[in-house]
Amino acid sequence: MLTGDKSDLFKPVRGLWRMLVSRHELFVFVLLLAVGTALSLGTDTFLTVNNLSNISRAFSWIAIAAFGESMVMIIGGVELSVGAVMALAGLVSALCMQAELPVLPAILAGLMTGGLVGWINGTLVGHVKLPPFIITLATMSITRGAIFGLTGGWPVRNLPQGFRALGQHDLTLGTVSVPQPVLFMLGLAVLASLLLEKTVLGNYIYTLASSERAQLVSGVNVAQIKVLVYTLCGLLTATGGLLMTARLGVAAPTAAVGYELDIIAAAVVGGTSLFGGEGSILGVLLGAAIMQMLRNGLVLLGFPAYWQTAAIGTMILAFILLDHWRRQSR
Amino acid sequence: MDMEPLLRAINLSKSFGTLTAIQGVSLEVYPAEVVGIAGQSGSGKSALCMLLAGLDAPNEGDIYFDGQRLQYPFRARTLGIEVIHQEPDLAERLDISSNIFLGSEIGWSLVVKWLKVPNRRRMDKEAAGILEQLNVHFSSLREKVGNLSSEQRQMIAIARTMTHPSRLVIVDDPTLLLSYRYQQKLLSLIQTWQQEGTAVIFSSNNLDHLLAVTDRIIVLRQGRRVAEYRTDETGREEIVAALVGTTDRQQLTPIIWALDSYYRARKQAEELRHQRTLLERDLAAQDTLNQQLIDQLGKQVNALDSANVALQDAQRRLLTEREQERKHLAREIHDQVIQDLLSINYQLEEIEVDEHVTSALKGKLTDIRESIRGLIDDLRHICGNLRPPTIDSLGLGAALQSYTHEWSKRTGIGVTLDLDANRGRLPETIELSIFRIVQEGLSNVRKHARASAVQVCLQHTSPRALMISIADDGRGLPDDFDLSALSAEGHYGLLGISERVALLGGRLKLQNQANGGLLIQAEIPHPRVAQPAGGL
Numbered sequence: 001m002l003t004g005d006k007s008d009l010f011k012p013v014r015g016l017w018r019m020l021v022s023r024h025e026l027f028v029f030v031l032l033l034a035v036g037t038a039l040s041l042g043t044d045t046f047l048t049v050n051n052l053s054n055i056s057r058a059f060s061w062i063a064i065a066a067f068g069e070s071m072v073m074i075i076g077g078v079e080l081s082v083g084a085v086m087a088l089a090g091l092v093s094a095l096c097m098q099a100e101l102p103v104l105p106a107i108l109a110g111l112m113t114g115g116l117v118g119w120i121n122g123t124l125v126g127h128v129k130l131p132p133f134i135i136t137l138a139t140m141s142i143t144r145g146a147i148f149g150l151t152g153g154w155p156v157r158n159l160p161q162g163f164r165a166l167g168q169h170d171l172t173l174g175t176v177s178v179p180q181p182v183l184f185m186l187g188l189a190v191l192a193s194l195l196l197e198k199t200v201l202g203n204y205i206y207t208l209a210s211s212e213r214a215q216l217v218s219g220v221n222v223a224q225i226k227v228l229v230y231t232l233c234g235l236l237t238a239t240g241g242l243l244m245t246a247r248l249g250v251a252a253p254t255a256a257v258g259y260e261l262d263i264i265a266a267a268v269v270g271g272t273s274l275f276g277g278e279g280s281i282l283g284v285l286l287g288a289a290i291m292q293m294l295r296n297g298l299v300l301l302g303f304p305a306y307w308q309t310a311a312i313g314t315m316i317l318a319f320i321l322l323d324h325w326r327r328q329s330r
Numbered sequence: 331m332d333m334e335p336l337l338r339a340i341n342l343s344k345s346f347g348t349l350t351a352i353q354g355v356s357l358e359v360y361p362a363e364v365v366g367i368a369g370q371s372g373s374g375k376s377a378l379c380m381l382l383a384g385l386d387a388p389n390e391g392d393i394y395f396d397g398q399r400l401q402y403p404f405r406a407r408t409l410g411i412e413v414i415h416q417e418p419d420l421a422e423r424l425d426i427s428s429n430i431f432l433g434s435e436i437g438w439s440l441v442v443k444w445l446k447v448p449n450r451r452r453m454d455k456e457a458a459g460i461l462e463q464l465n466v467h468f469s470s471l472r473e474k475v476g477n478l479s480s481e482q483r484q485m486i487a488i489a490r491t492m493t494h495p496s497r498l499v500i501v502d503d504p505t506l507l508l509s510y511r512y513q514q515k516l517l518s519l520i521q522t523w524q525q526e527g528t529a530v531i532f533s534s535n536n537l538d539h540l541l542a543v544t545d546r547i548i549v550l551r552q553g554r555r556v557a558e559y560r561t562d563e564t565g566r567e568e569i570v571a572a573l574v575g576t577t578d579r580q581q582l583t584p585i586i587w588a589l590d591s592y593y594r595a596r597k598q599a600e601e602l603r604h605q606r607t608l609l610e611r612d613l614a615a616q617d618t619l620n621q622q623l624i625d626q627l628g629k630q631v632n633a634l635d636s637a638n639v640a641l642q643d644a645q646r647r648l649l650t651e652r653e654q655e656r657k658h659l660a661r662e663i664h665d666q667v668i669q670d671l672l673s674i675n676y677q678l679e680e681i682e683v684d685e686h687v688t689s690a691l692k693g694k695l696t697d698i699r700e701s702i703r704g705l706i707d708d709l710r711h712i713c714g715n716l717r718p719p720t721i722d723s724l725g726l727g728a729a730l731q732s733y734t735h736e737w738s739k740r741t742g743i744g745v746t747l748d749l750d751a752n753r754g755r756l757p758e759t760i761e762l763s764i765f766r767i768v769q770e771g772l773s774n775v776r777k778h779a780r781a782s783a784v785q786v787c788l789q790h791t792s793p794r795a796l797m798i799s800i801a802d803d804g805r806g807l808p809d810d811f812d813l814s815a816l817s818a819e820g821h822y823g824l825l826g827i828s829e830r831v832a833l834l835g836g837r838l839k840l841q842n843q844a845n846g847g848l849l850i851q852a853e854i855p856h857p858r859v860a861q862p863a864g865g866l
Contacts, residue, residue, distance in 0.1 A: 200435045201444040203428065211421035216385055218433030218490065219407020228444070277423065 024271035024326075028286040035290065039297045046300055053170070053179055057247065059266075059292035060181040061086070061240035062259065063285055066266040067192045068118075068233030070284045073267055074196075075229050076209030076276030077125060077132040081117060082237045083259035084143035089114040089238035090245030090255065091147055093163070094156040103162045111238045117143060118234020119227060126226030140260065147253045155252040159245070167246030181243040185285070188236065193281040205229060209276025237263075265316045266291055273323055291315075334397060336361045336529050337498055342381055342391035351377035352388070353553045359498065359529050364520060366544035366561070367533035370573055371600065374553040375533040376416060379502040382531060383413035396497070407433060410497035414504045418487035422476035426468055427457035429475050430489045460489045465515060480507045488516065499523055500531045505539065517543050517792065537566055538855060542794045551575055565857065566835065602628065646833055653762065660717035668709050675702045718765055726761040730768060734786060741776050748787040750796075760856050763830050764788070764798060770830075771800040771850050774823040779804025779848060791853060795836075800850045806842035813840070827852065 039046040065082050072079045093110030097103065117139060124135045170177040196202040204215060204225050215222050245251050270287025272279030291312065298308050335358035344352040352374045359365050369375045380386040382393065384406035393400040395409055406413075420429050427450070428435075436456065437448040454471045461467065466485045468478075475483055484507045491499055501520065505513045520530050520543045534540050540547055541561060549557040549572040557572035606624055681687060682695045714733075721729040727749050734745040755761070768786055775784050781804030791797045813828060824840065827850065831838040836854035843849045 195445070198447050199440075199444065200437065200446040200448055203424070203435075203448070207421040207423055210423060211419075214419045214421040214429070214432060217383075217407075217413055217415070217419045219405075220433045 025280065025283045025286060028270060028283060028290060032286060032290045032293065035293055035297065039293070039300065043297075043300045046297065049176075051296070051300075053177070055292050055296050056182045056289075057167075057179040058296075059288045060179070060185040061244040061247075062262055062266055062292070063185050063288035064188055064240035064243070065237040065259070066263045066270070066284045066288055067188060067281055068236035069263045070267040070270070070272040070279045070281070071192070071196070071205060071229050072132070072233045073264075073272045073274065074205055074209065074276055074279045075226060077226070077230070078136065078264070079118075079121065079230065079233050079237075080133070080136040080260050081121065081140035081143050082233070082263050083256040083261075084140045084147065085114050085117050085234060085237045086241030086244060086256040086259060087251075087253070088117070088143050088147050089241035091150060091156065091251045091253070093242055094159055094245060094251035095150065097160055097163060098156060098158075103160060106163070107242060110242050111235055114234040114236075114238020114241065115231050116234070118231040118237070121234070122227035122230030125230065126223035144257075151251075151253045153253055155250050157250050159249055159251070164246050164249050167243050168249070181247065184239070184243060188239065189281050189285055192236075196281060201225070201228070206277060262291065262312075265312065268316060268323070269319045271323075273327075274320065275327070333360055335359060336363075336396060337382065337531075338394040339382060340392050340394075342378070342388045342393070344377055344381055344386065344388050350553055352381065354391075355550070355553075355555045356391075357548060357555065359531060361497075361529055362524055362527045363546070364524050364530045364532055364544045366540040366547040367531065367550060368537065368540055368547055368569055368573060369533075369550035371535065373550040373573075375550055376502055377553075378550065379413065379415075379500050379531065379533055383411060383500045385413070410495070411500065412491035412496040412498070413500040413502065414484075414487055414491060415502050416504060416506060418480070418483040418504075418507075420475045420483055420486060423474060425472045425474055426461075426478075426486060427453045427471045429486055430457045430460065431493055432490065434493050456493070457489070460492050461485075463492070464489055464519075465511075481509060481512065484508055485512060488519070495526070496523075496528055498529045498531070501533065503534045505534065505536060513539070514792065521793075537569060538792075538795075540569075541566070541855070541857075542792050549573055562857065599631070602631075645829065649829065649833060653759075656716045660713045663709055663716075664713050668706055668713075671702055671706050671709070675699055675706075678702070715769075721761060721765055722758075725755055726764060729761075729765055730786070730788075733765070733769065734772070737772055737776075743775065743781060744783040745772075746783070746785045748785065748789075750789045756796075756856050760834060760854065763834055764796070764854065767798055767827050767830055767852055768800065770823050770826050774827075775800070775802045775804065775848075777823070779806075781805075781847060794857065795853055795855045798850075798852045798854065801843060801847060803845055803847040806846045806848045807840065811840075824850075 036046075045051055065086060069079055069082055089110040092113045093106045096106035096109045101109075121132070121136055121139055124130050125132045165180075167181055169180050171180055171183060172178075196205060204220055208215060208222065208225060212222055215225075241256065244256065248255070266288035267279065267284050268274065268287070269290060270279070270283035270285065272284060272287075294312065294315065295308060298311060299305070303311070337357075337359040339355065339357050342352055342355045343350070355374075355378060357365070367375050367378065377386070381388050384393070384400055395406075395411065400406065400409075421432060424432065428448070431448075431453045435446055435448045436452050437446045439446045457471055464485055466482065466489070468482070475486060478486070484504050488504070499520075501516070505516060508516065517539060520532060523530055524543075532540065532544055544561045547559050547561055547564065547569060548555055549559075549569060551573065556575070557569075559568060559572075602624070678695055678699050682692055682699070687695070718729040718733060720732055730749070731747060734747050737743075738745040756764075772784065772786075775781050779802045781802035783803050785799075785801045787797075787799045787801070789797050789799075813824060828838050831852045831854065834854045834856075836852055838853075839849075839851040841849050841851075
């Protein structure tokens with residue numbers, strides 16, 4: 001047959017570039033273990049069930065939003081309104097529930113809001129062909145402004161128990177109890193991975209940044225893919241925002257301020273290329289985990305809080321340099 | 331044609347910034363029609379193809395496909411419009427079969443088309459089938475196309491158009507990246523598409539290709555449509571005149587005389603012009619020295635050109651006139667001298683039967699009549715050489731058969747004649763030239779080759795080119811053979827052949843075969859012929 005055994009060996013890892021990505025994931029995983037081990041040895045408080053469950057809960061919504069962000073980055077775009085969308089989705093749901101709407105429709109309203117912002121971004125980028133950086137910067141402002149306008153600056157409290165349970169309950173599996181947001185994150189990770197790795201759409205998403213013309217010639221509706229990816233990003237971000245709001249039990253207008261950078265950082269640290277075409281859900285998951293672990297570790301080690309942001313920024317810079325270096329050495 | 335056009339473009343214009351690529355071009359393409367687009371580089375061929383393929387939106391004008399306005403470019407492929415570009419547009423990171431099936435993947439659909447899971451095994455199998463048809467072979471279909479040669483990539487782009495039946499294929503001069511073999515493959519593919527009812531728009535820089543497969547040729551010059559010809563009713567001269575925008579015969583002759591050198595000259599002129607524009611841009615301050623140099627160069631090239639033209643013109647006239655002269659002479663001999671001799675012979679016969687003539691005189695008269703009859707036979711033979719009598723009435727095939735038969739009897743060298751069955755009648759001048767080529771080739775064999783057998787073969791290499799090959803088993807060409815030195819030695823046989831071939835715009839190849847004998851191959855382009863009713 002034309003397909004030799006050799007290519008079957010790498011069946012799950014399609015070709016060289018995916019191999020490199022998987023190597024990056026391995027790298028991040030090893031780093032994660034190393035930092036974890038160091039923190040376990042250096043502090044008494046790190047390796048406790050409580051702390052680990054806190055860390056994983058805290059990065060779960062960042063990771064979910066980063067799944068969407070990484071898809072946008074893989075098609076060569078960028079989405080800056082993610083933080084604002086997280087807050088807006090939570091706020092819309094909270095307002096709906098305050099208006100005595102049942103929990104499920106309120107959640108749907110929150111998701112739709114996120115999807116709508118994504119759709120608007122996607123349409124402007126895909127059909128009108130405007131640069132994503134400027135567009136999403138504008139929608140970020142608009143969204144954040146809308147949040148303040150809707151709340152008048154006051155947080156929305158007294159959310160129903162049924163909603164808060166989504167973010168606050170743990171699910172006991174045998175002896176371990178896992179926070180529900182983490183389960184959501186794992187479920188969405190599997191779905192997003194399947195979408196990217198197994199479907200035709202995944203194929204288009206991975207090749208769009210480098211071969212837009214080939215897709216046009218082949219009759220693939222490139223603009224529609226962009227709209228779809230941005231909308232998907234909006235929906236995932238809204239999911240993250242809802243879980244965050246449920247966990248905190250309050251929809252604050254200043255929630256998730258600056259999260260867009262954390263989300264982009266999680267994607268970049270996880271191996272998503274800023275130039276598009278590369279990245280994976282597993283990597284993003286590990287990226288979000290290592291970021292949160294570092295943050296947590298710095299607190300536990302008594303590192304001055306004001307310097308934490310600088311430390312995180314240094315790490316992002318290191319990973320961008322790594323991405324750059326890998327591109328050049330190819 | 332009464333049919334509705336499949337594609338109708340009305341008044342298309344497109345400009346990029348200040349550069350106008352296409353200006354007010356309208357055209358129609360009917361089902362199962364091959365429309366050629368000719369134009370020099372920069373004349374807007376590619377821009378037009380991009381517009382017609384829906385890959386670019388025109389600034390002005392509309393495109394209708396199958397009666398519907400083509401509004402959403404990305405729908406072009408779903409409507410059945412395929413496009414092959416100069417440079418293959420492939421997804422570098424995907425493998426061969428994924429590229430061939432990009433946008434039309436085979437697989438298991440989950441709810442919506444986007445969520446289709448590709449069936450790699452079936453895609454590989456179908457891709458292998460298509461590539462087999464195209465005669466392209468890869469060790470693995472899982473190879474990334476980024477690692478392949480540009481010819482291989484272009485063939486993959488061609489294969490991509492064959493995954494499902496299309497209604498219109500736009501072929502935008504992809505032959506640049508292809509070797510001769512695959513160029514021919516593409517041409518025959520275009521003909522297959524036409525037979526299957528698919529319309530083809532074929533933009534090309536190669537007039538041979540355009541003349542070989544198209545029904546109509548549209549000529550673009552500087553973004554405008556300047557002419558349109560039915561391929562059957564036109565020739566290189568007319569098209570080139572439209573391409574260049576001049577009808578001055580002095581300029582055109584060399585083009586028709588030898589298209590190859592024309593293209594070379596054009597390319598050089600193009601480069602010169604390109605460099606001049608570059609220079610002009612760089613030297614905004616008008617470096618006069620450079621300018622003069624370029625002007626001088628241009629003048630020199632022009633002077634050389636016109637000298638060449640005059641020479642070629644004279645040569646052409648000479649050969650044509652010689653042919654006329656021969657025809658005239660043959661007719662003179664046949665109508666005058668032979669008739670006179672026949673009547674003298676008849677008169678002698680009258681005298682011979684007279685009862686007053688003695689038997690001794692009778693014997694002498696019989697001798698004289700014998701020699702007159704011999705003279706008539708000789709004259710007839712000369713006539714035949716001057717102007718083969720059968721060629722006008724029965725055609726080239728019959729003329730060649732009778733000539734080679736007679737030649738073989740005369741020289742004792744065996745001749746096998748192999749004629750293409752699908753040959754039809756060609757224009758008189760071409761048939762005559764082919765006959766002369768064979769004649770001169772055979773006489774060359776008799777004089778120099780010391781051969782015992784000759785094979786003469788007439789075969790079509792493409793629908794509009796005929797290959798004449800004459801192969802003998804003699805001693806072949808000497809090592810230091812030089813065609814141009816022959817005339818100095820008074821040998822005109824091979825030289826005559828090469829002149830005739832050049833006059834017809836063909837190509838000549840002389841080479842020794844493995845067995846030592848000489849192989850003369852002359853490829854001669856000719857206008858499309860109607861298929862013959864049958865036989866010779």
